[in-house]
Amino acid sequence: MTPERDPRNRRRGSSGGGFHGPWFWLLMVAGLGALVWILLEVFPQRQLGRGDWVQLVKLSAIVVVCSSGLLFLRRVPLRETLRNAAIWAGIAGVLLIGYTYRDDFSGVGSRLGGELLPSRAVELGAGEVEIRAGRDGHFTVTAEVNGQPVDFLVDTGASDIVLGPDDARRLGYDPALLSFTRQYQTANGVGRGAPVRLDSLAVGPIVFNDLPASVNEASMGESLLGMTFLRRLDSYEVRGDRLILRR
Missing domain, CATH: 1.20.81 (Receptor-associated Protein)
Incomplete structure (x- = not known):
């Protein structure tokens, strides 16, 4: 047993x-x-x-x-x-x-967002941003104007910051109440614009206050970010498919 x-x-x-x-x-x-x-x-x-x-x-x-x-x-x-x-x-x-590494991961996420959304300004450092060219080779950036997002085509050939009528309405400017006293020479002939003042315009960390701009009388595919903005930067340069803005 x-x-x-x-x-x-x-x-x-x-x-x-x-x-x-x-x-x-x-x-x-x-x-x-x-x-x-x-x-x-x-x-x-x-x-x-x-x-x-x-x-x-x-x-x-x-x-x-x-x-x-x-x-x-x-x-x-x-x-x-x-x-x-x-x-x-x-x-x-x-x-x-x-x-x-939260700060580093934040930078990686920002760069990834810049690759997926070329119009998004990617902060490279203090007062320095990068914009990727779109498929058409042009630089388009989403800026904040008076706290509202506006898509701009960066255009060194434009003397002013030019808002299309639709963007102007969203920002509170009624084209019907504006005086179109400015004239511009465009590829389609002479165009007219109405002078306005922007409370603020921000591209990433780069912010300018009280900027002169114009509202275009005719419809536009995109608003233009011209020399009125670019001249206020310390520098800007194109590196391949990247536009670097510095302030």
């Missing part, structure tokens, strides 16, 4: 496959500490400030709270516990890297 096993021995034997109590917490603390150390060694130029350490403590608390359910809701085998701990450590690492 096979002797009956002592239930106490059976309980002790079954616990060998679990991972409980202080060992789990020690592993979590050691894993997070090792992760921080590795990140600081790999990226020495990214020193953690006081705010970063506060965020790290918050992140660690979240990981500990989420993983604590593994200990108190059921017994977890060692292999599964290690796997779950590795998953949480990976999530923590991704969040920490994302927070540390």
Whole structure:
């Protein structure tokens, strides 16, 4: 006959496959500490400030709270516990890297937006933006005029900032109430424009206030961003399919 096993021995034997109590917490603390150390060694130029350490403590608390359910809701085998701990450590690492490099990722997102939307001005640095040429080879940029988005064709051949009638109406200028006293020589003959003042015009971080402009009498496909704007810049240049504006 096979002797009956002592239930106490059976309980002790079954616990060998679990991972409980202080060992789990020690592993979590050691894993997070090792992760921080590795990140600081790999990226020495990214020193953690006081705010970063506060965020790290918050992140660690979240990981500990989420993983604590593994200990108190059921017994977890060692292999599964290690796997779950590795998953949480990976999530923590991704969040920490994302927070540390949030400014760089923002720049990548801005550049990606510039590739997908060529009319979007991409900020390169303080007072410097880049505009990508469209498929037709022209530079079109979405600027904010009096707080409203307006699409402009950048035109060095235009002396003024010229708004089409539709854009002017959206900005609150009623063409029916304007005086079209200016004359322009265009490819289609002589055109007329009405002088107005723009409260503000912004292309990315480049902002000018109280700008003179004109509202064109005839309909236009796009408003024009001419020399009235470009002359106020410190410089502008074309590099291949990119237009760089600096102030």
